[in-house]
Amino acid sequence: MSMTAILAKILLLGVVDSLGVWTAVGLVVAQRWGMLAGLVVGLLALNYAVLSKRAYPLRYLLPGLIPFCLMVVYPITVNMGVAFTNFGTGHRLTKEQVIDHFESRFYLPEDGERFTFQAFRDHEEDFIFLLVSKETGTTYLSAEGILEIVTLEDSRFVFDRGEIVQINGYYRLSRGELFRLLGQLQEIRLERNEEVIRLTSIREFRVYQQRYHYDREQGTLTDLKTGIIYTPIAGAFTSADGERLLPGFVVRIGFQNFLEIINNPHIARPFFRVFRWTFAFAALSVATTFVLGFSLAVLLNDPHLKMRHLYRTILIIPYAIPGFISILIWAGMLNVDFGIVNRILQDLFGTTIPWLHDPLWAKVAVVLVNLWLGFPYMMIICLGALQSIPSELYEAARIDGAGSWQRFRKVTFPLLLISIAPLLVGSFAFNFNNFNVIYLLTGGGPPIPGAMTPAGATDILISYTYNLAFGGVGAQYGFAAAISLIIFAIIATISAINFRFTRRLERISEGL
């Protein structure tokens, strides 16, 4: 390598490194330790790759690996962590944040001190208040939110006809202005020692008292109003009577999310329904698309069939249209009331089908649309496989006296299966997670009645999980993450079997 190239390399690395260190300092200040660790590991790997001769291949891999680690590996790791927590609606904050939240809550005691007040405002929309205690008669002036005792002889006060009209450039608000600014004034908190004083009505300010106190040594939260002591149990401060204070906080709960699937019947019943349907849907999808695609491939592979190239091009169309567009189009065509499919059925047979309303018909619709979407793929791969079968085999079979059906059954089909089986398994895995067709066509619906978690008759595991995390009724991230791990395990197992199976098949076909 030339001198300039080496210099350029070192210079560039220097620039990247200094940028990295600069970012790292920012992260230390912001106390983002996780991000900092990621940055340091990334920088070290980069320097190692560029400077070490042994790491030469890493220079090629790193540009792809960095976004891969950041956007795939890291989120998956977080997800795995979340699967063992109760993270979700009502349990989003850390324990520290929840304690802060409770300690900053106040309540209005019955016998709290009351004040009459006068409010003043300057040109910058800043307010100060003059408060007189109804109990003690002491006069206070607020300065930057803190009350200090003053006397009426104070030199800052400007009197007019016995009333204070101006303090230090702040002008007294009229009653009308008070009404108009009420919303703004109610937000203001004044402090006196540990107490908070707020506007309670257009006439008076009152003392608020801190509602909760957290005892760091005992680890308990005390309600200062009622005296009830709350202890942290399963991610929420809980009283002896079992009353749980919300919001709760995130805690590790071990395998509880997984156990819940088995133990809680309100979750288990819909879950296993979804589970079964996921397998059925994937299997049905593969079976229907394969049968149709394969039949068409056999038809179109026939050299005597005229226009077969044109036919093939037309039949590939569903595959060439972006899936989300065709699914939305189908959703419109299958619309129960106004859809074209039902209108044709009405005209021809005088009846309509409740496509997306009835559990069974919704399932039929999903499989039908997926057939439309998927058969071209099967047709393409079957055509490819058919063409790769050597013609000598047919010749040999013909000489041995096999008829065309026998040739098909004994030569074509088994050979085709060998080359296509791994793709069929791949297709099964793909349909297992075929989120789009479910989500855009039926949205998982119609809903299963009596399910505790939102689940529909056509929901497959992935759309069910999506609804748990992002659906309307609360976000159960922890539970959703646990199910995504289950999906991962299933897909990984299927793929591992496929991988071994493929190798065995390759060995068989090599022996031919």
Next chain:
Amino acid sequence: MYSRHTLLGKIFRHLLVWAMIAFTIFPVIWIFSASINPGNTLFGLRFIPQVVTWNHYLDLFTNPLHPFGLWLWNSIKVSGTASLVTVFLTALGAYALSRFRFRGRRTGLLALLLIQMFPQMLAMVAIYLLLLSIGRYIPWLGLNTHAGLIMVYLGGAMGFNTWLMKSYFDTIPHDLEESAMVDGATHFQAFLRIILPLARPILAVIFILTFIGTYSDFLLPSILLTGTRQFTFAVGLRLFIQGQYATRWGIFAAACMLGAIPIMVVFLSLQRFLISGLTRGGVKG
């Protein structure tokens, strides 16, 4: 395996194929018909329109309520950039995996494949939070930015694509690079000048497949992009028919036509090219 058919057999076969063709193109014809129908509701749609109108197409580009042209451009920008960078990253990685022998190579390849099997969309919460915190320090890379979305797509660049490209690189003989390196070229120069030009078909396949894949993705952008002006075509399209009462099927249909036809034309004209890549690489998303 095929023998000549009788006339009846011929007619029967053609009929079968034509029945399938009807099933295949029915939705396409229906959506085209909806796009030139004057009505905007499902109910008012006539399969054979009495009056032909191009107003829905005009409306798409002129109505300020939905910046359709911008959505299309956003999609092309995001998908184009993501695919271009993906091809480059994948080629680099696949070259290393195909040409160098190093510790952890096999494990790495398998790990890539295994990790790709995890449904990335389920880690969406983590991705969302990650972009949220990145955006606090680097605003142009955070939520609701195209750069952030592209970055998430680049995370999926390795994986299946690398396998596909590696197996193609494996079929290119080593002699060419070796002779170039004898003449004084570095590994990287050999990669740029010899391997990449030879691998043009697979580069094109991966480019187009990634383009179609990201162009068709609606889930990720619908979670990460919040501003209407940032929307991609896939996110925007749903708006036309999302509401129960505000559904505008005519405009939706016109948008479908404009959004689908370019992709369809590219795909069909390059089908030979793409199919080899597809059958090796698995299934379209």
